[in-house]
Amino acid sequence: MTQECHDFGWGPAPDPLQRLGLVLRLARRNFQEQSGGPFAAAVFRMDTWELVSAGVNRVVPGSCSAAHAEIVALTLAQNFYASFDLGASNLPPHELVASWRPCAMCFGALPWSGVRSLLLAGSGDELEQLTGFDEGPIHPEWQGQLAKRGINVQHGSTQHEAVSVFRDFAASGALVYNGRRGG
Amino acid sequence: MTQECHDFGWGPAPDPLQRLGLVLRLARRNFQEQSGGPFAAAVFRMDTWELVSAGVNRVVPGSCSAAHAEIVALTLAQNFYASFDLGASNLPPHELVASWRPCAMCFGALPWSGVRSLLLAGSGDELEQLTGFDEGPIHPEWQGQLAKRGINVQHGSTQHEAVSVFRDFAASGALVYNGRRGG
Numbered sequence: 153m154t155q156e157c158h159d160f161g162w163g164p165a166p167d168p169l170q171r172l173g174l175v176l177r178l179a180r181r182n183f184q185e186q187s188g189g190p191f192a193a194a195v196f197r198m199d200t201w202e203l204v205s206a207g208v209n210r211v212v213p214g215s216c217s218a219a220h221a222e223i224v225a226l227t228l229a230q231n232f233y234a235s236f237d238l239g240a241s242n243l244p245p246h247e248l249v250a251s252w253r254p255c256a257m258c259f260g261a262l263p264w265s266g267v268r269s270l271l272l273a274g275s276g277d278e279l280e281q282l283t284g285f286d287e288g289p290i291h292p293e294w295q296g297q298l299a300k301r302g303i304n305v306q307h308g309s310t311q312h313e314a315v316s317v318f319r320d321f322a323a324s325g326a327l328v329y330n331g332r333r334g335g
Numbered sequence: 336m337t338q339e340c341h342d343f344g345w346g347p348a349p350d351p352l353q354r355l356g357l358v359l360r361l362a363r364r365n366f367q368e369q370s371g372g373p374f375a376a377a378v379f380r381m382d383t384w385e386l387v388s389a390g391v392n393r394v395v396p397g398s399c400s401a402a403h404a405e406i407v408a409l410t411l412a413q414n415f416y417a418s419f420d421l422g423a424s425n426l427p428p429h430e431l432v433a434s435w436r437p438c439a440m441c442f443g444a445l446p447w448s449g450v451r452s453l454l455l456a457g458s459g460d461e462l463e464q465l466t467g468f469d470e471g472p473i474h475p476e477w478q479g480q481l482a483k484r485g486i487n488v489q490h491g492s493t494q495h496e497a498v499s500v501f502r503d504f505a506a507s508g509a510l511v512y513n514g515r516r517g518g
Binding site: 256259291294298 | 399417438
């Protein structure tokens with residue numbers, strides 16, 4: 153982690169590097185603690201930049217293939233507000249911050265969630281190359297499709313730190329739990 | 336519901352019309368009981384054709400935009416087996432039966448779930464035309480992408496019955512809860 157990705161002490165996190173730093177720390181800690189895969193996400197309100205929820209990958213311990221970090225974070229935020237729609241007119245706008253670009257499922261979940269912004273710590277081929285995790289058949293124009301639905305996609309300057317999480321994960325020998333493992 | 340879609344008394348359901356009939360009855364009942372949107376899904380084991388789990392849409396009552404019927408049914412089946420992978424080598428193969436073709440999110444969830452077969456009661460433009468529900472930005476080659484991952488997609492002969500659920504839903508004046516309702 154670079155010094156820029158410093159802790160924000162759970163107060164407001166107006167600097168994108170604060171928000172990105174949180175999800176990268178959680179992604180790393182999740183596999184180190186053997187509580188799930190190397191992925192994390194968080195929901196922030198965009199008026200005050202306060203943290204609403206954080207989620208980590210819980211697929212294996214939760215026996216739930218849909219328990220990706222993004223789904224966990226979005227569900228916790230929606231439960232907090234007792235609203236299935238984080239874009240409801242009585243709520244502030246919300247951003248989802250994720251430690252890596254979304255898989256096919258989490259991409260499809262974003263328009264339903266009501267978030268207005270997606271901030272990514274990293275993206276590219278490194279996930280599949282380094283870890284063997286499969287990102288699934290994501291829409292070939294996923295960023296454009298999100299933009300059409302009013303979700304602004306931003307890429308943080310944390311690609312190196314995001315990739316280093318996967319590199320350390322791969323070196324740890326932890327389980328890669330892709331579906332169809334059973335052959 | 337046609338006579339072909341008859342009850343199977345919770346025993347084995349080797350006839351596709353038995354399995355399709357179940358999800359169509361549940362989809363209709365879900366909006367009639369005001370317990371969610373007009374969608375249902377179920378997981379069957381493909382060796383004995385016994386029902387493993389059934390799910391209905393729970394987005395609004397559960398304050399959870401990811402609580403689509405398919406996700407609910409898959410999660411319940413995975414929890415039943417204490418396995419995130421319904422395709423694990425120690426399990427029989429499984430089919431997901433759904434009352435309508437998957438949205439973008441549920442499409443992306445299928446490869447992670449481990450199911451080998453997807454049986455659909457209906458598909459087409461009628462959902463969006465009749466109800467205003469949005470199916471999201473699904474992959475343009477979604478059936479081919481599932482086939483590539485070993486998931487066989489089958490369309491039941493129940494298109495008319497599946498559409499009639501949406502027609503009756505639309506006539507009921509129930510809430511269409513698309514994300515971004517807040518504008």
